[in-house]
Amino acid sequence: MAVRCRVVLLGASGSVGKTVLELLRREREMFFLLGLSVHQNLSAVERIVAEFSPHFLSLTGLPEEKFPKHLSLRPLPICELAALDEADCVVIALPGPAALRPLLAAIGAGKRIILANKEAIVSAGSLVREALRGSHALLLPADSEHCGIFQCVAGEIGFLGVFHRPEKLRRVWLTASGGPFLDWTRERMGQATPEEALGHPNWSMGARISVDSATLANKGMEEIEAGWLYGLRPGEIDVLVHRRSLVHGFAEFSDGSLLAQVSPASMIFPLSFCLHYPFRRPNGEPPLNLSTVGDLSFCPPDRERFPCLAIAEEAFRQGRSAPCDFEVADRVAVEAFLDKKITFGDIPRLIGEVLARCAPVELLSLEAVESRQEEVQRCARRLVKNFSELGQRSRAN
Amino acid sequence: MAVRCRVVLLGASGSVGKTVLELLRREREMFFLLGLSVHQNLSAVERIVAEFSPHFLSLTGLPEEKFPKHLSLRPLPICELAALDEADCVVIALPGPAALRPLLAAIGAGKRIILANKEAIVSAGSLVREALRGSHALLLPADSEHCGIFQCVAGEIGFLGVFHRPEKLRRVWLTASGGPFLDWTRERMGQATPEEALGHPNWSMGARISVDSATLANKGMEEIEAGWLYGLRPGEIDVLVHRRSLVHGFAEFSDGSLLAQVSPASMIFPLSFCLHYPFRRPNGEPPLNLSTVGDLSFCPPDRERFPCLAIAEEAFRQGRSAPCDFEVADRVAVEAFLDKKITFGDIPRLIGEVLARCAPVELLSLEAVESRQEEVQRCARRLVKNFSELGQRSRAN
Numbered sequence: 001m002a003v004r005c006r007v008v009l010l011g012a013s014g015s016v017g018k019t020v021l022e023l024l025r026r027e028r029e030m031f032f033l034l035g036l037s038v039h040q041n042l043s044a045v046e047r048i049v050a051e052f053s054p055h056f057l058s059l060t061g062l063p064e065e066k067f068p069k070h071l072s073l074r075p076l077p078i079c080e081l082a083a084l085d086e087a088d089c090v091v092i093a094l095p096g097p098a099a100l101r102p103l104l105a106a107i108g109a110g111k112r113i114i115l116a117n118k119e120a121i122v123s124a125g126s127l128v129r130e131a132l133r134g135s136h137a138l139l140l141p142a143d144s145e146h147c148g149i150f151q152c153v154a155g156e157i158g159f160l161g162v163f164h165r166p167e168k169l170r171r172v173w174l175t176a177s178g179g180p181f182l183d184w185t186r187e188r189m190g191q192a193t194p195e196e197a198l199g200h201p202n203w204s205m206g207a208r209i210s211v212d213s214a215t216l217a218n219k220g221m222e223e224i225e226a227g228w229l230y231g232l233r234p235g236e237i238d239v240l241v242h243r244r245s246l247v248h249g250f251a252e253f254s255d256g257s258l259l260a261q262v263s264p265a266s267m268i269f270p271l272s273f274c275l276h277y278p279f280r281r282p283n284g285e286p287p288l289n290l291s292t293v294g295d296l297s298f299c300p301p302d303r304e305r306f307p308c309l310a311i312a313e314e315a316f317r318q319g320r321s322a323p324c325d326f327e328v329a330d331r332v333a334v335e336a337f338l339d340k341k342i343t344f345g346d347i348p349r350l351i352g353e354v355l356a357r358c359a360p361v362e363l364l365s366l367e368a369v370e371s372r373q374e375e376v377q378r379c380a381r382r383l384v385k386n387f388s389e390l391g392q393r394s395r396a397n
Numbered sequence: 398m399a400v401r402c403r404v405v406l407l408g409a410s411g412s413v414g415k416t417v418l419e420l421l422r423r424e425r426e427m428f429f430l431l432g433l434s435v436h437q438n439l440s441a442v443e444r445i446v447a448e449f450s451p452h453f454l455s456l457t458g459l460p461e462e463k464f465p466k467h468l469s470l471r472p473l474p475i476c477e478l479a480a481l482d483e484a485d486c487v488v489i490a491l492p493g494p495a496a497l498r499p500l501l502a503a504i505g506a507g508k509r510i511i512l513a514n515k516e517a518i519v520s521a522g523s524l525v526r527e528a529l530r531g532s533h534a535l536l537l538p539a540d541s542e543h544c545g546i547f548q549c550v551a552g553e554i555g556f557l558g559v560f561h562r563p564e565k566l567r568r569v570w571l572t573a574s575g576g577p578f579l580d581w582t583r584e585r586m587g588q589a590t591p592e593e594a595l596g597h598p599n600w601s602m603g604a605r606i607s608v609d610s611a612t613l614a615n616k617g618m619e620e621i622e623a624g625w626l627y628g629l630r631p632g633e634i635d636v637l638v639h640r641r642s643l644v645h646g647f648a649e650f651s652d653g654s655l656l657a658q659v660s661p662a663s664m665i666f667p668l669s670f671c672l673h674y675p676f677r678r679p680n681g682e683p684p685l686n687l688s689t690v691g692d693l694s695f696c697p698p699d700r701e702r703f704p705c706l707a708i709a710e711e712a713f714r715q716g717r718s719a720p721c722d723f724e725v726a727d728r729v730a731v732e733a734f735l736d737k738k739i740t741f742g743d744i745p746r747l748i749g750e751v752l753a754r755c756a757p758v759e760l761l762s763l764e765a766v767e768s769r770q771e772e773v774q775r776c777a778r779r780l781v782k783n784f785s786e787l788g789q790r791s792r793a794n
Contacts, residue, residue, distance in 0.1 A: 151656060155552020168677045173687050240687055250659065255677040256684030257666050259548060262647065262655040269654050280565040280652040287653030290570050290637055291697040300688040 004032040005275075008056070008081055010102055011093035012036040013044035015205050016116040016142070019267045020091050021048065023275060026284045031275070035081050037094070042068055049073065056081055060098065078102050083109035089275070091142075092117055095206055096331060097373060100124055104366065110136040114274040116267075118143060118218075118225045119331075123324040124369045125228035129163045139163070140274040141229055145174040145222055147270035148248030148261030149230065154278075165231025172230060173250040174222050175242035176301060177202045177265075179214040182241065186305045190345030194338050202245040202265040211334045212308075215347055216301060220312020221330075224323045227316060234317045239309065240298045246288065247296060264288055307348040311355065320360035324369060325376045329354035332380035341388040350387055354380045401429040402672075405453070405478055407499055408490035409433040410441035412602050413513040413539070416664045417488050418445065420672060423681045428672070432478050434491070439465055446470065453478055457495065475499050480506035486672070488539075489514055492603055493728060494770060497521055501763065507533040511671040513664075515540060515615075515622045516728075520721040521766045522625035526560045536560070537671040538626055542571040542619055544667035545645030545658030546627065551675075562628025569627060570647040571619050572639035573698060574599045574662075576611040579638065583702045587742030591735045599642040599662040608731045609705075612744055613698060617709020618727075621720045624713060631714045636706065637695045643685060644693060661685050704745035708752065717757035721766060722773045726751035729777035738785040747784055751777045 007024065011017045017036075024031045035056030038044055045057060049071045057073040058081045059066065067075050082090050082102035090106040091114040092099050099117035106113045108131060115121075121128055132139060139162050141147055149172050150157070156166035180199045181189045197214040198207060205213070212218035216239075223237045240250075245265035252258045263269040264285065272283035303310040308330070315322035329351040336342045342350060358376050363369045404421065408414045414433075421428045432453030435441055442454060446468045454470040455478045456463065464472050479487050479499035487503040488511040489496050496514035503510045505528065512518075518525055529536060536559050538544055546569050547554070553563035577596045578586045594611040595604060602610070609615035613636075620634045637647075642662035649655045660666040661682065669680035700707040705727070712719035726748040733739045739747060755773050760766045 151654060170684075238688065247657075250687060252684060253677045255666065255669050255673070255680050256660060256682055257548060257670060257677070258659040258685065258687075260644075260657040260659055262657055263653060269652065272652050273654060276652065280650045280654070283652050285653055287567075287649060288655065290647060290655075290695055291635065293695050295692050295694045297692045298687055298690050 004030055005088045006032050006034040006086055007275075008035045008084060008087040008090045009033060009093065010037045010058070010078060010082060010091065010099075011095065011116075012048060013038045013041040014093055014095065016093035016267060016271070017091075019271055020093065021052070023268065023272055023283065024052065027281070030281075034087055035076065035084060037078050037081060042066070045071070045073075056084065079105040082106040083111070085109075088112060089114065091271075092120075095119075095208060097123055097327065100369070101366070103128065104131050107131040107135045107137045107139070112138045112140070114140050114142050114271070116142040116271070118221050119327050121225045121228050122221045122327050123373065124363065124366070125224070125323070126363070127366060127369065129228065132161070132163050140277055141225070142267075142270050142274045143222065143225070144245075144248045144265075144267065144270045146226060146229055146249070147273055148263075149174070149226065149251055151261045151273065152249065152251035152259040153230065162229045163231070168253045168255075169230060169232070169251055170254050170256075171236040171238070171252045172226055172232060173238050173240050173252070174219060174226060175240050175245065175247055175249060175298070176216060176219045177213070177243055177245045178241045178301070179216065181214055182243065184305075186345075189305065190343060192344040194340065197337070197344060207338060208331065208334050211337060211347075212330065214344075215308040216306040217308035217312060217326075217330045217334075217347075217351075219301070220309045220316070221323075221327065223313060224316045234313060239301050241301050242296065242298050244296065246293065247298075262288060308351060311348060311351055315355060318360050321358075321363050321372050322355065322360040324363060324372060325355055325358050325360065326351065328373050328376040329380045332377055332384060336384040336388070341384055342391065346387050346391070350380065350383055353383055401427055402485045403429050403431040403483055404672075405432045405481060405484040405487045406430060406490065407434045407455070407475060407479060407488065407496075408436075408492065408513075409445060410435045410438035411490055411492065413490035413664060413668070414488075416668055417490065418449070420665065420669055420680065421449065424678070427678075431484055432473065432481060434475050434478060439463070442468070442470075453481065476502040479503040480508070482506075485509060486511065488668075489517075492516075492605060494520055494724065497766070498763070500525065501528050504528040504532045504534040504536070509535045509537070511537050511539050511668070513539040513668070515618050516724050518622045518625050519618045519724050520770065521760065521763070522621070522720070523760070524763060524766065526625065529558070529560050537674055538622075539664075539667050539671045540619065540622070541642075541645045541662075541664065541667045543623060543626055543646070544670055545660075546571070546623065546648055548658045548670065549646065549648035549656040550627065559626040560628070565650045565652075566627060566629075566648055567651050567653075568633040568635070568649045569623055569629060570635050570637050570649070571616060571623060572637050572642065572644055572646060572695070573613060573616045574610065574640055574642045575638045575698070576613065578611055579640065581702075583742075586702065587740060589741040591737065594734070594741060604735055605728065605731050608734060608744075609727065611741075612705040613703040614705035614709060614723075614727045614731075614744070614748075616698070617706045617713070618720075618724065620710060621713045631710060636698050638698050639693065639695050641693065643690065644695075659685060705748060708745060708748055712752060715757050718755075718760050718769050719752065719757040721760060721769055722752055722755050722757065723748065725770050725773040726777045729774055729781060733781040733785070738781055739788065743784050743788070747777065747780055750780055
């Protein structure tokens with residue numbers, strides 16, 4: 001039997017994790033699931049062990065005594081799993097800032113890293129850049145937009161990898177489906193329910209990223225991430241609303257010519273690309289039939305109706321801790337919205353208020369990032385309480 | 398002064414030639430026009446000499462005594478000009494089969510060749526391939542569609558160059574504006590005048606290529622050319638009607654992901670790309686503003702209303718001399734149409750009739766290609782006479 005690529009999958013029970021497992025299932029002869037992490041989902045672990053027989057498990061959201069001893073898995077802390085000697089490839093499909101420490105561990109261990117998380121780079125881009133400088137790690141962005149841009153510039157990137165600006169790249173355009181509220185008025189959006197916000201037209205995703213897509217906060221964070229990944233400044237990255245999510249990104253080169261990456265709205269495509277890069281292999285999905293594709297439309301986003309995008313872009317311009325602060329404020333706001341403590345329209349208001357109160361600072365260490373996150377989270381939670389009480393009072397009146 | 402790239406421009410007075418001169422004008426510090434050819438246009442030579450001070454001139458359509466001796470240019474036969482020791486780059490912007498001999502000469506001399514002519518490869522693809530095998534020449538296709546595909550696969554091509562199949566390439570899609578008759582009925586198209594056929598919506602080009610765009614014969618020949626350039630078989634290349642000519646081609650890779658090349662409908666972009674490859678430089682044209690681009694539509698071509706496309710594709714499948722025969726038959730038919738000897742609707746009928754009469758043969762040498770071209774041309778011209786007399790009789794009745 002040929003040597004298989006040994007994969008560690010962090011966040012195995014989430015939406016991206018499931019897609020990675022589907023790809024490993026389709027290509028058993030090429031990949032072996034060496035280890036995984038889940039937060040609390042033990043029934044997912046049972047199913048995955050029965051199917052893939054991994055060796056290592058990290059449980060990030062349960063106490064030690066809950067570890068499923070009957071499954072003959074070796075327990076490992078997540079950062080050790082991310083840096084495991086025997087692993088060839090580490091897929092980081094963890095939500096939110098939980099990805100940052102495992103990402104730095106995998107970089108430190110020189111792994112091939114497939115990153116399906118934007119918060120780590122948004123919060124701590126300069127730390128990730130520093131870590132990559134001294135490492136042989138290969139970082140591949142798996143978000144469909146960033147993977148699309150990666151494919152457009154892959155010929156220019158070569159061995160340099162991401163966190164360098166490809167010499168000929170002038171700017172990039174990330175596409176946004178526009179989420180479920182693209183045609184809603186600002187007034188109607190202000191009162192949108194969590195159920196409505198979770199109904200994404202093209203992608204099936206976790207709750208936070210679905211709401212972030214509905215506010216376009218997601219796209220704002222992707223702009224910041226693209227800035228780090230491709231060495232671009234604010235103003236060199238823009239967003240296009242493209243409802244059908246078939247074109248994922250455009251790279252404009254220094255001669256004004258553009259390349260666009262196109263594929264069906266399925267995470268199979270970017271994840272398969274990352275797993276095989278620099279090769280490509282059939283992934284079992286039907287490709288797009290361009291002869292029936294019809295119209296592809298593109299238009300600029302409406303930053304009045306989607307103020308989260310404009311706020312994220314302002315955080316990008318401010319730099320220092322502002323992107324990290326944005327991520328925390330957005331996370332707290334989305335959580336509060338999903339808990340029905342604040343309205344959909346409160347999300348940008350709350351984020352804007354948090355950023356106004358927290359003047360950006362330099363974040364020079366992981367500890368600085370994490371203590372900043374806690375501080376901003378406390379500030380945001382206090383504001384949630386104010387917003388929530390204000391909302392109750394206004395509803396009572 | 399830095400060393401400039403010394404350019405030989407064959408076909409300097411045509412539409413592509415003028416665009417190349419415009420680029421040389423914009424980048425005088427990088428390029429020097431070493432030599433040029435024109436067919437008969439001596440006033441163009443006067444202007445070009447006054448502006449660019451080239452050293453060599455080839456006159457392909459005038460007797461020796463017409464050579465402009467007062468201009469202190471050295472006369473050279475075109476194939477010597479194409480193989481000139483001092484030249485760094487040879488741009489072949491000659492129309493029709495006249496490009497073949499200079500192309501082979503430039504390949505033999507190991508030049509960087511920018512090819513803005515499809516007939517040479519359509520007629521003698523296997524000869525061009527053989528010539529490239531033993532040469533250090535770099536062949537860059539400047540047709541907007543082929544240059545678009547080249548940009549999509551450039552990261553895969555590397556030092557191999559064209560006439561090799563990039564390993565990961567699965568298929569390509571070439572776009573067609575659809576020409577001026579895209580919405581016409583077949584009946585109305587049958588009676589279209591030369592003036593109507595020359596009114597191309599997006600591109601300003603020579604007469605034959607304009608008519609070829611109106612019949613889609615052009616696109617059929619581009620499919621054949623793409624077959625040679627990227628090692629693809631019939632069925633691995635398809636055509637999409639895309640009216641706005643902003644997306645020039647799509648490359649589909651083995652994982653089902655696609656790259657598309659996008660730029661304004663101006664030959665400045667592909668020619669600038671070829672002149673600078675593997676670098677890219679600002680070319681002075683405003684790039685596409687994607688935020689105002691709006692809708693891009695794609696649909697399959699109607700091979701019933703555009704039978705020339707289907708006939709060219711059949712010639713591609715037949716192989717051997719069939720593509721060469723198609724090119725000759727089409728050239729004669731377009732010439733007869735422009736001379737009002739046959740109708741627009743007669744063009745595909747005449748080509749089909751020629752191909753039915755001339756069973757494909759192997760073409761193993763330049764001489765074989767050229768004698769085949771003469772033979773098919775005679776056959777086609779006889780048929781023009783028949784069609785023309787038939788037409789006169791039917792109009793008389």
